[in-house]
Amino acid sequence: MDILWTPWRFAYVTTADGAPRPGIPERLAAWKGDTGCVFCNLIASVDHAIASGMPAEEAEVAAGLVVRGKHCYICLNAYPYTSGHVMVVPYAHLDRLAGMTIEAAHEMMDLARQTERVLEQLSRPHGLNFGMNLGKAAGAGVAGHLHLHALPRWAGDTNFMTTVAETRVLPEDLATTWKRMREAFAGLT
Numbered sequence: 001m002d003i004l005w006t007p008w009r010f011a012y013v014t015t016a017d018g019a020p021r022p023g024i025p026e027r028l029a030a031w032k033g034d035t036g037c038v039f040c041n042l043i044a045s046v047d048h049a050i051a052s053g054m055p056a057e058e059a060e061v062a063a064g065l066v067v068r069g070k071h072c073y074i075c076l077n078a079y080p081y082t083s084g085h086v087m088v089v090p091y092a093h094l095d096r097l098a099g100m101t102i103e104a105a106h107e108m109m110d111l112a113r114q115t116e117r118v119l120e121q122l123s124r125p126h127g128l129n130f131g132m133n134l135g136k137a138a139g140a141g142v143a144g145h146l147h148l149h150a151l152p153r154w155a156g157d158t159n160f161m162t163t164v165a166e167t168r169v170l171p172e173d174l175a176t177t178w179k180r181m182r183e184a185f186a187g188l189t
């Protein structure tokens with residue numbers, strides 16, 4: 001099994017009219033819109049929740065939104081291969097690196113550099129994967145919206161549960177990961 005390049009599955013909740021609305025955690029489902037894109041939906045649902053009075057931190061942990069930059073954000077993968085699997089995502093709905101502004105591209109790489117330090121600090125991995133899949137043929141689960149995967153790796157960490165049961169054994173839940181990562185990013189100098 002190819003760990004990094006397998007397309008990702010995303011959480012689905014049902015909208016008022018019964019249509020599936022990808023990428024919205026249940027606690028944020030008050031937002032009834034659908035951009036048709038999980039990464040755009042994530043930000044729109046968080047913004048809607050905050051505008052409706054939900055405390056920002058509560059909305060952000062529900063969405064797994066760890067860092068909000070000026071041009072890009074960092075979120076937890078809802079179906080991670082390992083604890084600490086995050087994605088750096090531009091706010092702009094773009095499918096090509098060449099479509100990004102240079103400022104957004106610069107911030108994406110800067111956030112990747114911060115992620116490297118945070119994952120080293122929190123997970124003490126043997127190595128790290130950083131990668132992007134551009135286009136369905138390249139394995140992109142969400143081909144319409146660029147996203148950079150970052151995840152810690154350990155020698156011999158292939159998780160056999162994934163291949164036999166589509167179940168992953170994770171040592172901590174997403175809310176715990178979110179809190180540890182939020183604090184680690186905030187502590188970077």
Ligand SMILES: [Zn+2]
Nearest residue numbers: 037040093145
């Ligand atoms: Zn999008």
